[in-house]
Amino acid sequence: MKHYKFLVFILFALLLACQESGPNIGPDPNKVDSPSYEDGENEENSSGNDLSTGESKDNPDVTDDKSESPNSTNDEGAQQPEGANNDNRDPVKIEVTDQELIRQIEQDSMKVTIKNKDGKVFNLYLLLFNKKEHEESGESCYGSKGDTSISGEYKAYYSNDEKFYEIGVSGPIDFNAEREMPLQIIEAEGEDFPNFAAIKQQAGCNGKTYSIFGFDESGEEVVNYKFQENDKIFSELFATSFDYTNDGKLESQTYDNTIAKHKTVIWKIDFKQNLLIADEIQLK
Numbered sequence: 001m002k003h004y005k006f007l008v009f010i011l012f013a014l015l016l017a018c019q020e021s022g023p024n025i026g027p028d029p030n031k032v033d034s035p036s037y038e039d040g041e042n043e044e045n046s047s048g049n050d051l052s053t054g055e056s057k058d059n060p061d062v063t064d065d066k067s068e069s070p071n072s073t074n075d076e077g078a079q080q081p082e083g084a085n086n087d088n089r090d091p092v093k094i095e096v097t098d099q100e101l102i103r104q105i106e107q108d109s110m111k112v113t114i115k116n117k118d119g120k121v122f123n124l125y126l127l128l129f130n131k132k133e134h135e136e137s138g139e140s141c142y143g144s145k146g147d148t149s150i151s152g153e154y155k156a157y158y159s160n161d162e163k164f165y166e167i168g169v170s171g172p173i174d175f176n177a178e179r180e181m182p183l184q185i186i187e188a189e190g191e192d193f194p195n196f197a198a199i200k201q202q203a204g205c206n207g208k209t210y211s212i213f214g215f216d217e218s219g220e221e222v223v224n225y226k227f228q229e230n231d232k233i234f235s236e237l238f239a240t241s242f243d244y245t246n247d248g249k250l251e252s253q254t255y256d257n258t259i260a261k262h263k264t265v266i267w268k269i270d271f272k273q274n275l276l277i278a279d280e281i282q283l284k
Helices: 002-021 099-108
Strands: 094-096 110-115 121-135 148-160 163-176 183-186 196-202 208-215 222-229 232-234 237-239 241-244 250-256 261-270 275-283
Touching (some): 094 099, 099 121, 110 183, 110 208, 163 208, 237 241
Parallel strands (some): 222 275
Antiparallel strands (some): 094 163, 110 121, 121 148, 208 237, 241 250, 261 275
16 A cells, blocks of 8 residues: 555656646747847838838938839830930921822822922922811901811821821811912022921911921921020911011011010021021011
8 A cells, every 4th residue: 555655656746747847849930039129229121221211221312112203114104215305306207108098198188399409399298187167157367258167187298209208297277268278388589498388377367377397407308397486496486477588588577466566587497406596586
């Protein structure tokens, strides 16, 4: 009996010892201790960014937000090169090869023939789209009662050596078909000056808008010219007249209501930039 009690005591002592020590399984492999930080110091990730503000320690202007810079590339297309579209000249000419479109240009367009300074002949066309006709209902600067006016849109083309090219210029058009056609030639008396052509559209009782076409520096392409007066560049000129003078200068005249004076401008031709630059201005 004494031996039995002693055996029970030994077994109880061993069991108690095992419960106090517990199994030795080592550190938890899924637990990562957080680094300690001193008071007043922001937490930083491995790249040096302030995790509380998103700012870079080395460059406080850099953040980790998703906003794009003005020059960044997005899904809508590649970044536009710096300085693109700052050139005043027209886009590169596009040859027209569609035979049906060429047939339309030849048969349905308004046309004028212009010559470069060497006498080489080019045809300039205005092909009209979405044309609408209406009768003038009364007397006005735009016409007389019963006159037929045409409105729509145009696209400009030219041809040379049996090839047709799109100039890359289009816009709205509105004119009185009973009066002069909107597409007209501007030519000098001498043979040393190239022809220009103008789209003239009535713009009130004091004048018209002029869109000008002429030759580029090579004399082998027809392009759309823009106007420059002081620092302003514009594609249309408001004037009562625009033509060559007797001494071969391009001149515009208009009446300026704001100052109650007639304005005459001599335009210098910049064939390289396809610009007409206001060179002399007279007010009377």
